[in-house]
Each structure stands twice: as structure tokens, then as C-alpha cells.
Amino acid sequence: MDQGIWAGAGSAIASIMFMWAMASQFFPSQLETHIYKYTSKLLRGFYPFIVITFAEYSGERLTRSEAYSAIQAYLGSSAAENSTRFKAEMDRDEKIVLSMDEHEEVTDDFEGVKVWWTSTKTTTESKGFSWYPAPEEKRYYRLTFHRSHRHLIHYSYLQHVIKQGNAIKIQKRRRKLYTNKSRYSQDNYSYTKHEWTHVPFEHPATFDHIAMDPIKKQDLIKDLLTFRESKDYYSRIGKPWKRGYLLFGPPGTGKSTLIAAMANLLDYDVYDLELTAVKDNTKLRKLLIEVTSKSIILIEDIDCSLNLSGKREREHGERKEKKDDGGGEEVDESKVTLSGLLNFIDGLWSASGSERLIVFTTNYVDKLDPALIRRGRMDAHVELSYCTFQGFKVLARNYLGIEDHALFGEIEGLMDKKNITPADVAENLMPKAKGLQGTGNGQVEACLRDLVQALEDCEQVLKGRGTNLVEVR
Numbered sequence: 001m002d003q004g005i006w007a008g009a010g011s012a013i014a015s016i017m018f019m020w021a022m023a024s025q026f027f028p029s030q031l032e033t034h035i036y037k038y039t040s041k042l043l044r045g046f047y048p049f050i051v052i053t054f055a056e057y058s059g060e061r062l063t064r065s066e067a068y069s070a071i072q073a074y075l076g077s078s079a080a081e082n083s084t085r086f087k088a089e090m091d092r093d094e095k096i097v098l099s100m101d102e103h104e105e106v107t108d109d110f111e112g113v114k115v116w117w118t119s120t121k122t123t124t125e126s127k128g129f130s131w132y133p134a135p136e137e138k139r140y141y142r143l144t145f146h147r148s149h150r151h152l153i154h155y156s157y158l159q160h161v162i163k164q165g166n167a168i169k170i171q172k173r174r175r176k177l178y179t180n181k182s183r184y185s186q187d188n189y190s191y192t193k194h195e196w197t198h199v200p201f202e203h204p205a206t207f208d209h210i211a212m213d214p215i216k217k218q219d220l221i222k223d224l225l226t227f228r229e230s231k232d233y234y235s236r237i238g239k240p241w242k243r244g245y246l247l248f249g250p251p252g253t254g255k256s257t258l259i260a261a262m263a264n265l266l267d268y269d270v271y272d273l274e275l276t277a278v279k280d281n282t283k284l285r286k287l288l289i290e291v292t293s294k295s296i297i298l299i300e301d302i303d304c305s306l307n308l309s310g311k312r313e314r315e316h317g318e319r320k321e322k323k324d325d326g327g328g329e330e331v332d333e334s335k336v337t338l339s340g341l342l343n344f345i346d347g348l349w350s351a352s353g354s355e356r357l358i359v360f361t362t363n364y365v366d367k368l369d370p371a372l373i374r375r376g377r378m379d380a381h382v383e384l385s386y387c388t389f390q391g392f393k394v395l396a397r398n399y400l401g402i403e404d405h406a407l408f409g410e411i412e413g414l415m416d417k418k419n420i421t422p423a424d425v426a427e428n429l430m431p432k433a434k435g436l437q438g439t440g441n442g443q444v445e446a447c448l449r450d451l452v453q454a455l456e457d458c459e460q461v462l463k464g465r466g467t468n469l470v471e472v473r
């Protein structure tokens with residue numbers, strides 16, 4: 001039979017189905033079930049179409065279906081071409097997102113085959129007794145297509161939709177910085193507990209800003225980019241697609257800044273895991289399974305987290321504040337164990353989700369249990385060390401916009417003999433007084449003189465020191 005007739009018939013049947021969905025809201029549910037049962041039996045005989053439903057919430061944990069959100073993104077873009085009614089919603093980042101309105105129909109062509117998408121919403125009275133019965137809304141996408149295209153739709157079209165939809169989602173997303181402070185949100189008249197809270201990730205650091213040995217920097221960039229492109233490689237060797245980095249070095253040598261640069265380079269989200277606020281290994285696992293792919297899981301100051309006392313002591317005190325500052329459960333003492341953490345890194349659970357980096361930072365690499373940093377667990381060890389002359393040149397370029405200066409020779413000589421952190425160098429290269437903004441000659445000279453003074457005040461280097469070694473294993 002002619003394709004056009006079927007197309008018309010399909011569209012008509014799809015339309016009848018919306019009307020049905022709308023009308024069904026007015027029928028008592030028992031009658032509805034009966035009518036549905038008999039009409040569908042009757043129709044099945046000569047109905048040449050297949051209908052696939054994608055529900056918004058699915059699975060045991062009632063998580064939002066990934067297929068649904070990919071379809072939503074896909075239809076949001078293709079719907080724009082032949083749809084006249086949209087639904088506008090504001091996402092958490094305060095951006096307006098358009099999507100297909102309920103009971104709207106969109107047609108799509110794929111390799112010459114026509115399919116129909118509809119968006120439906122059903123409202124059912126909630127079961128069980130309640131003084132204030134609230135209706136439950138369920139949203140679906142329905143895909144209708146001719147039976148003869150079953151194979152094509154199943155094996156090619158749906159994959160195309162999900163792939164395109166996910167690509168659109170990634171393109172549109174704003175990256176997020178998560179922290180494990182749980183929170184509740186109200187969705188569809190019920191409260192959902194989220195293990196992670198997030199804010200937009202807006203750290204501006206890039207690798208151009210990082211003062212470290214240029215060759216080691218290139219090695220690290222190459223290592224990260226290779227990881228991002230290695231999906232097939234990891235599946236071929238039968239390993240989860242993840243990589244561990246250990247960043248170590250004294251305070252103020254750029255570990256946290258480097259993580260921001262890594263996230264910006266790869267376009268990943270960051271999950272800043274505060275281990276001392278995690279009650280036990282079970283909670284740790286719960287957190288882990290909520291981590292999405294394309295992300296960095298970060299555990300800062302792993303040596304402090306791992307004394308497992310729940311109280312962290314740091315020399316320079318910036319993280320000394322009470323850990324569970326509202327929102328989360330009261331955690332007096334974290335019972336996360338080393339084995340729990342190792343499981344987190346490379347146990348079976350860690351393979352849920354993919355494409356992620358696990359990054360540990362520490363000021364004291366010697367304090368760490370060798371089990372934690374052995375080969376295969378932490379794949380790359382990156383040492384961030386005191387500032388070298390090379391590193392200083394990067395900072396001078398960034399902060400003062402200069403490549404060379406008469407004082408560089410003196411600074412180079414001093415840097416070889418003194419231990420100064422890049423943070424202290426950076427501090428000296430920033431204009432001190434208001435009104436002195438800008439990088440005029442006088443300003444540059446003043447900053448460099450401050451630095452010379454700071455270097456002279458620094459302690460003498462007693463033993464040899466590493467230079468931003470990146471050992472990519």
C-alpha cells in the first residue's frame with residue numbers, strides 16, 4: 001500500500017491516541033481499563049503500527065530516565081521545525097528551555113521513513129489514603145511507526161535519537177561543581193533526596209595560567225586528552241573508563257588550581273567529595289552511583305581524610321571549619337575505611353558510570369598508605385613543587401603581561417636558592433594599592449622588587465627539590 005496513505009493513517013491514529021489520552025482523564029479508571037482492553041484487542045488485528053512509550057521516571061529508584069531526557073533534547077531541537085506549541089521551563093541555571101508541549105505531535109523523517117512523536121501526560125489520583133489527595137502526573141513520549149520499519153527504528157533510529165539528544169544536552173549544559181551536602185527537593189508532590197548539591201562551575205583557570213615545567217605540562221595535557229578519546233581502548237582491554245591522578249606538593253603550589261584547569265580542558269563536572277562528611281562505606285557507595293559521567297571526583301587532602309577520625313587538621317587551616325554545616329546528616333565521626341575507599345576507586349561499584357577522573361590531593365605524599373597510590377589505582381602522580389624560574393615566567397606573563405625585564409636575572413639567581421611557592425610569587429605580582437591597577441612600567445618594577453624582597457626573606461633551600469615532576473604511569 002502507498003506510504004502516503006499509511007503516513008496519513010498513522011498520523012490520524014496518533015492523533016486519536018492523544019485525544020484518547022486527554023479524554024481518559026475524564027473517565028473513571030475502571031471503565032477506562034475496560035475500554036482500553038477491548039479497543040486495543042479490536043485494533044490489534046488491523047493496526048499496522050508499533051507504539052513505543054518512554055516514561056520520564058523509571059526503574060526501581062525512580063530516577064529520571066536518561067532516554068527520556070535525551071529524547072526531550074532531541075525533540076526540543078527538531079520540534080522547533082514543525083511544532084507550533086512549546087512549553088517553556090527554566091532550568092536550575094536560570095536558562096529558558098523549550099520543549100514539546102503536552103499532547104503535541106511532531107513528525108520526524110529518518111532515511112526516508114516517517115515516524116510520529118507525541119508527548120503525553122497522565123494524571124492519576126494517588127493511591128492510599130491521604131487527607132489531601134494529590135494527583136500524580138506522569139509524562140511520556142510515544143513513538144509511533146509502521147511495523148515494516150521495526151528493524152530500522154530499533155537498531156538505527158533510536159540510537160540516532162539518543163546520540164543526537166545526548167550531544168545536544170552536553171552542548172547546552174553548564175558545568176557543575178558538586179559537593180556531598182545532601183538536600184531535598186520537591187518533585188511531583190514528593191520529596192526526593194539528592195546526595196549531592198551543586199552550583200555552576202565557573203573557575204576560570206586554564207593550563208595557560210599554571211606555572212609548572214612546560215614539558216611536564218604538555219605531558220599532562222596529552223595524557224588527559226588521550227584519556228578522553230579512549231573509550232574504545234578501555235572497553236577493548238576490559239577496564240572501566242576511568243583514571244586516577246594523585247597531585248601532591250606543599251600548600252600553595254597550585255593543586256586546586258590545576259584541577260580547575262583539568263576540568264576546563266576536558267569540559268567535565270567536578271564532584272568535590274568531602275570524605276569526612278561521609279558517614280560510612282554504604283553512604284560512600286550511594287554517593288558514587290549518583291556521579292554522572294564526564295566528571296572529576298575530587299578528594300582533597302586525602303591524608304587528612306584518611307585518618308578516619310572525622311577531624312581534619314591542616315597546617316594552614318583554610319578547611320578547618322565544621323564539616324557538616326547544615327543540610328546533611330549530623331556526622332560526628334566518619335566510618336569510611338581504607339578498604340571502603342579502595343572499593344570506591346576500583347571495586348565493582350566504581351565501574352558504574354564511565355569517563356571519569358578520580359583525583360586525590362595531598363601535602364604529604366609519604367603519609368599515604370601505599371595501597372592507595374599503588375600502580376593501577378592512581379595512574380599518574382603529579383608533583384607540584386616550589387616555583388622555578390620557568391614557572392615564574394608564566395606568572396609574570398599572566399599577571400604583568402611581560403616576557404622579560406632587567407630584574408629577571410636577579411630573580412632567576414634567587415629562585416635557584418630559595419623555596420617560594422607559586423602562590424607567594426603570584427601574591428607579589430599583584431598590584432597592592434588601589435589606583436595602581438594596570439601594568440605600567442612603574443607598577444611592573446614595583447611588583448618585581450617586592451618579589452625580590454620576598455625571595456630574600458625566604459628560607460634557603462637545604463636539599464635538592466623536584467621540579468613539577470609529572471610521572472605519568
Ligand SMILES: Nc1ncnc2c1ncn2[C@@H]1O[C@H](COP(=O)(O)OP(=O)(O)OP(=O)(O)O)[C@@H](O)[C@H]1O
Nearest residue numbers: 209210211250251252253254255256257422423426
Ligand atoms: N602552579 C601555579 N600556577 C599558577 N598559579 C598558582 C600556582 N600555584 C598556586 N597558584 C596561585 O596560588 C593560589 C593558591 O593555589 P592553590 O589553591 O591551587 O594551591 P594548593 O596547592 O591547592 O594549596 P593547598 O595545598 O593549600 O590546597 C591560587 O589562587 C593560584 O592563583
Ligand SMILES: [Mg+2]
Nearest residue numbers: 255256257300
Ligand atoms: Mg588546594
